Amino acid sequence: MEFYRSHVLVCGGTPCVLEGCKAVRDALISEVRRAGLAGEVKVVETGCLGPCDMGPIVVVYPEGITYARVGVKDVPVIVEEHLLKGRAVDRLVLGTGAKEKGVVSYERPPYFELQQRIVLRNCGMIDPDSIDEYIARDGYRALAKCLTEMTPGEVIDAVKESGLLGRGGAAFPTGVKWSFTARATANQKYVVCNADEGEPGTFKDRLILEGDPHSIIEGMAIAGYAVGADKGFIYIRGEYVLSIERLERAIQKAREYGLLGEDILGSGFDFDIEVRKGAGAYVCGEETALIESMEGDRGEPRLKPPYPGTCGLWGKPTVVNNVETLANVPPIILNGPKWFRGFGTERCPGTKVFTLTGDVNNKGLIEVPMGITLRQVIYEIGGGIPGGRAFKIAQTGGTSGGCLPKELLDVPMDYFSLPEAGSALGSGALLIVDDSHCIVDIARCFMKFFKHESCGKCVPCREGTDRLYEIVDKVAQGNGRLEDLDLALELSRVMQVASLCGLGQAAPLSLMTILQYFGDEFREHIVGKTCPAGTCGF
Amino acid sequence: MPTATCRCGETIVDDRWEKLDEIIEKHRAKQGALIPILHEAQELFGCLSEDVQLKVAHALGISPAEVYGVATFYSFFTLKPRGKHKIAVCLGTACYVRGASELVRALKEELGVEVNGTTKDGRFTLEVVRCLGACGLAPVMMIGDNVYGRVKPEKIPEILKEYQ
Numbered sequence: 101m102e103f104y105r106s107h108v109l110v111c112g113g114t115p116c117v118l119e120g121c122k123a124v125r126d127a128l129i130s131e132v133r134r135a136g137l138a139g140e141v142k143v144v145e146t147g148c149l150g151p152c153d154m155g156p157i158v159v160v161y162p163e164g165i166t167y168a169r170v171g172v173k174d175v176p177v178i179v180e181e182h183l184l185k186g187r188a189v190d191r192l193v194l195g196t197g198a199k200e201k202g203v204v205s206y207e208r209p210p211y212f213e214l215q216q217r218i219v220l221r222n223c224g225m226i227d228p229d230s231i232d233e234y235i236a237r238d239g240y241r242a243l244a245k246c247l248t249e250m251t252p253g254e255v256i257d258a259v260k261e262s263g264l265l266g267r268g269g270a271a272f273p274t275g276v277k278w279s280f281t282a283r284a285t286a287n288q289k290y291v292v293c294n295a296d297e298g299e300p301g302t303f304k305d306r307l308i309l310e311g312d313p314h315s316i317i318e319g320m321a322i323a324g325y326a327v328g329a330d331k332g333f334i335y336i337r338g339e340y341v342l343s344i345e346r347l348e349r350a351i352q353k354a355r356e357y358g359l360l361g362e363d364i365l366g367s368g369f370d371f372d373i374e375v376r377k378g379a380g381a382y383v384c385g386e387e388t389a390l391i392e393s394m395e396g397d398r399g400e401p402r403l404k405p406p407y408p409g410t411c412g413l414w415g416k417p418t419v420v421n422n423v424e425t426l427a428n429v430p431p432i433i434l435n436g437p438k439w440f441r442g443f444g445t446e447r448c449p450g451t452k453v454f455t456l457t458g459d460v461n462n463k464g465l466i467e468v469p470m471g472i473t474l475r476q477v478i479y480e481i482g483g484g485i486p487g488g489r490a491f492k493i494a495q496t497g498g499t500s501g502g503c504l505p506k507e508l509l510d511v512p513m514d515y516f517s518l519p520e521a522g523s524a525l526g527s528g529a530l531l532i533v534d535d536s537h538c539i540v541d542i543a544r545c546f547m548k549f550f551k552h553e554s555c556g557k558c559v560p561c562r563e564g565t566d567r568l569y570e571i572v573d574k575v576a577q578g579n580g581r582l583e584d585l586d587l588a589l590e591l592s593r594v595m596q597v598a599s600l601c602g603l604g605q606a607a608p609l610s611l612m613t614i615l616q617y618f619g620d621e622f623r624e625h626i627v628g629k630t631c632p633a634g635t636c637g638f
Numbered sequence: 639m640p641t642a643t644c645r646c647g648e649t650i651v652d653d654r655w656e657k658l659d660e661i662i663e664k665h666r667a668k669q670g671a672l673i674p675i676l677h678e679a680q681e682l683f684g685c686l687s688e689d690v691q692l693k694v695a696h697a698l699g700i701s702p703a704e705v706y707g708v709a710t711f712y713s714f715f716t717l718k719p720r721g722k723h724k725i726a727v728c729l730g731t732a733c734y735v736r737g738a739s740e741l742v743r744a745l746k747e748e749l750g751v752e753v754n755g756t757t758k759d760g761r762f763t764l765e766v767v768r769c770l771g772a773c774g775l776a777p778v779m780m781i782g783d784n785v786y787g788r789v790k791p792e793k794i795p796e797i798l799k800e801y802q
Contacts, residue, residue, distance in 0.1 A: 115774050118787045152774030300730035303771035338677070338714055339770060341783065379673055379712035382768060396672035397704075398711040414669055457732035457773040464774050499731055529773075533735055545734045549768065555711075 104142040106183060107161040108132070111224055113148030113307050114342055115464075116155035120172070121145075124156045127175040135179050147311015149224030151211055152464035154194060159224070166212075168194040211462055214481055216443060218451050219427045220467045223311030228346050231353040234314040240359055242430035243318050246325050247367040250433075255326040256282055259429065261437035263449040268294055268385070268422030269497065269526040270602065271515035274429075277419060280409035281327040284417035289329035291320050292413065292420045294390060295336035295343070298382040299498035300549065301529035304453040305423035307465050309336070309343035312427065313350035317360065317373060319426030322433060324371040327419055332373040335390050338380060347375055382553035386601045387420040388412075389555070400557040401601035424453055424528075444470030448514035452528055459534035461486050471517070475509040478532055489534035493618075497526025499546050500606035502613035522613045524606070538635035539618040540625050543611055544572045550607040561604025564595040568611060578638030580626040585615060654682055658690070662697045672698065672708055676715055685719045713767070721756040721763035723801050725749075727779045730769030736776040737791075742766060744791035745779075748798065761801065 110116075110125040128143045149157045154168035158178070165188050167178065174192055181187050194211065217223075226233035234240070246255050260275030281289055293316060297305040309316060320332045336344055351373050354360040362370045376394055383389045384399040391413050393399035412418025428450060432440045441449045448470040454477065457463050461483030468477065474494050478484065485491050493503045496513065502523030504511065511521045518525045533542060547569040554565045568591060571584045592608030599605045615622060624630055629638065661678045665671040672694070679690050686709045695702040709715045727733075727742050742753065745764055749757050756763040772778045775787025786797060 114785070115772055115787065118772065118775055118785050297771060298768060300769035301732045301773050302769070303773055306771045337771070376670070376674070377677060378714075379677065380714035380767075381712050393673065394670050396670040396708070398707050455773060457776060458735050463776075495731070531731055531735070537735055542731075542735070545729075545731055549729075549731075553768065 102142075104140055106141045108141060108143045108183070109146045109149075109159040109161065109224060110143065111147070111149045111155060111157040111159075112145040112228075113152065113155075113224075113310055113465075114303075115148070115152035116157060117342070119155040119169075121156035123172050124158065124170050124175060127172045128158070128179070131175050131179045132183065135184060137179070137183055141183055144227045146226060147223040147228045148220075148307035148465055150215075150220070150465045151194065151462055153462060154464075157194070157224075163188070166194040167192040211464075211466075211481055211483075214472065214476060215467050216451050216469050217467050218431050218440075218443065219308060219315075219424055219453050220311070220465070221431065222315060223308065223465075226312070228311055228313055229349055231314060231350070231357060231359075234312070238434060239314055239430075240318055242433035243321050243325075243359065244365055245433055246322050247365050247369055252282060252326045252328065255322060255433065258433060258437050259326070262432045262440040263437070263447075264425065264428055264432060264440065265448060265515055266422060267424035267428070267452070267528070269299070269500075269524070271525070274421065274425055277409055277421075278323060278326050280407070281329070281417045281419045284410045286417050288331070288414075288416045289327055290413045290416055290418040291323045291327065291329045291332040292387075292390070292394070292418055293320055293332065293334040293423060293426055294385065294387065294420055295334055295340070295423050296378045296385045296390060297337060297340075297423070297527070298385050299500065299527045299529055301455060301457050301495075301498050301531045302527045303455050304465060304528055306337075306340050306343055308423050308427055308453070309340070310346055313343075313346045314354065315427045315430060316347075316423055317350055317354050319421075319429040320373060321360065321364070321371045322429050323419055323421060323426065325369055327417070329417075329419065330370045330372070332371065333394060333413070334373060334375045335378060335384070335394055336375060338377040344375060344377065351375070381555070383555045383601070383603050386603060389601065390420065391418065398555070400555045401603075403600065422527075445512070445514055447516050452513070452525065454513075454528045454530045456482050456530050456532070458532040459485055459489065459536075460532040468513075470514040471512040473510050473512055474504065474530075477513070477530065478509070482532065485532070485534050487534075489536055491532070492535045492537065493531075493533045493539070493542070493614075495523075495531040495533070495610065496529075497524035498529035498531075499549050500524070500603070500609060501526045501529070502609045503542075503617065504613070505617040507617075522609075522616060524609065526606075536633060538631050538633035539614055539621045540572065540576045540631070541633075541635045543614050544569070544576050546610045547572050550603070554603065554607070558598075558600035558604060560595045560598040561600065561607065564591055564599070564604065565607050567591055568608060572611065575622060575625050576636045578625070578629055578636070580622070582623065582626055585619070585622060585626075589615060655693070657682055658693060659697075662694065666698070672700070672705065673712075676705075676709060680715060685716050687717065719756075722761050723782050724763050724765060725779060725781050726765045726767045726770070728768070728770040728772075728777065729766045730773065730776075732769070732773035733777040738777040740791050741777050741779060741789055741794070744794045748794050762798070 158167045158170045264274045265271040388402035389399040408418045453467045550565040551569040556562045691705045695705045
């Protein structure tokens with residue numbers, strides 16, 4: 101193995117690719133070679149580092165200096181100043197990385213200060229195409245530990261004890277879910293990784309898969325061992341081209357290394373994984389709709405029970421887990437449930453990956469302990485609202501989550517506290533909206549989405565999403581009536597209890613919270629016929 | 639060489655139907671083969687015309703209604719030929735609050751088409767889509783496989799020029 105004095109990591113996540121990171125990487129490689137440093141400095145393309153709004157991102161180790169918005173023209177300066185002379189290039193450093201002018205410091209920018217990285221442990225740290233780098237960072241050790249030292253029952257107990265809750269949004273205890281499938285008797289069982297990430301404002305699964313595909317493969321293999329499945333599927337959005345490529349390569353590599361396939365590590369355990377592409381339907385994120393889609397049908401949810409755990413894909417017991425859930429599994433096995441419980445809160449151990457978007461200075465991918473407050477995320481990590489505007493709403497949980505006003509900025513973000521405030525943690529989308537936007541217009545955007553994405557199978561959702569859109573649209577046009585708001589609330593409650601799946605049950609949540617916290621703005625539209633933000637044209 | 643007339647409009651004297659046979663054969667043994675077949679068939683033909691759907695239905699021994707049901711359920715599949723370049727503007731919430739509707743308006747004007755319309759020269763089809771998962775760079779649009787982030791309406795003519 102070769103040793104290098106410095107590693108230069110170039111973020112190769114989709115947002116940075118859009119900003120031209122490939123050209124920066126190529127320039128770094130040729131400039132390092134030109135400076136005669138090829139034997140001392142290694143340039144690595146990694147997965148996402150997080151601050152997606154400030155790409156292309158380049159990090160130089162061992163100092164850990166993060167450079168933001170690096171252009172090809174900046175490359176010679178970085179190589180000359182930092183790699184040759186050991187002086188950080190101040191004007192490019194992200195945050196306060198180099199406080200004393202010209203001195204290389206090890207301080208981390210505030211963007212990373214509050215973050216704790218379990219799921220994203222390798223994202224931005226390793227070359228996602230290199231199985232060796234994954235293994236060097238304890239990759240596949242958890243799988244080896246399961247296969248050689250633990251019974252399937254012990255694996256399930258460890259996951260149960262860790263208190264890991266499903267990270268796709270429903271927050272069902274993962275260990276309990278696994279135990280249902282483990283207990284079921286069948287000649288065939290499956291593990292399905294739900295990577296059909298469609299919640300507007302969410303792109304965490306995409307960047308986890310791009311940045312650390314092996315962690316998902318390992319998590320799935322452990323799940324397979326625990327429940328007795330020898331076949332896994334990754335159902336992924338067709339649009340996630342780079343994730344699919346990297347997954348396919350990673351699966352191939354794992355097979356070559358004997359970490360997938362027959363008789364893994366000589367244990368007698370067989371497991372293999374196939375990638376299936378989705379075809380663009382939001383509802384397929386719901387696990388039974390996903391299963392229908394994998395079977396080649398229209399992605400319409402099934403009646404439950406039976407649950408997939410006992411009767412899922414092709415009628416066989418099937419574990420369906422979200423990408424982030426599976427990425428949590430190897431560290432839990434390796435470090436033990438007690439270690440995992442050291443993060444986050446009592447009821448919600450661990451961390452949560454959020455995607456921070458909208459009207460906020462630092463947008464991107466973050467991983468923070470459960471229970472952190474919205475205020476900390478928006479102001480300490482997100483750097484506040486740009487352009488001197490005021491905060492208006494934070495929508496947690498994506499379009500199917502609720503909208504919180506500034507009075508609730510101190511609510512802890514976990515799977516229990518947010519629902520108590522009327523919202524949801526969901527998949528971890530966090531949309532910040534400033535005071536230049538009209539709440540009615542925003543609500544209309546949400547309702548339009550559900551009207552379009554409702555699959556049409558059950559009446560409460562099919563009709564309800566249409567009618568809610570109609571009501572909000574009328575208000576935005578200046579034709580709203582006060583009694584319509586009561587009607588909207590009544591309809592919302594019916595949808596919550598009577599819809600077949602999570603889509604219809606969650607669809608009215610944003611509108612309900614908006615009416616609860618921003619009802620006055622709706623009434624101004626209806627009674628005063630004015631739009632305070634000046635967005636609605638009447 | 640088999641010949642056929644695709645309802646996409648073109649008269650086809652080529653080997654695409656043979657290729658479709660190969661695609662079907664490749665996936666046939668798999669459970670849930672329909673969607674992977676439709677993915678590849680659309681890549682091959684550009685759209686899922688009635689002929690393509692019938693052929694797939696017969697080959698798999700399922701009813702054409704089932705194929706049609708699946709082809710119309712998913713937004714990725716199209717029954718009508720699209721323009722040479724597909725423009726997809728993200729209308730996810732993050733893009734919406736960063737001005738995606740302005741973008742749609744500018745594109746409509748520049749191209750002279752409505753949403754889901756194709757320009758007369760067959761060059762562009764304008765679509766609006768749900769979240770593309772690049773919200774950090776909102777507003778976002780895709781032309782073909784290329785993603786454009788932080789797009790300003792006034793930049794549209796310049797971007798479209800790349801595809802002339």
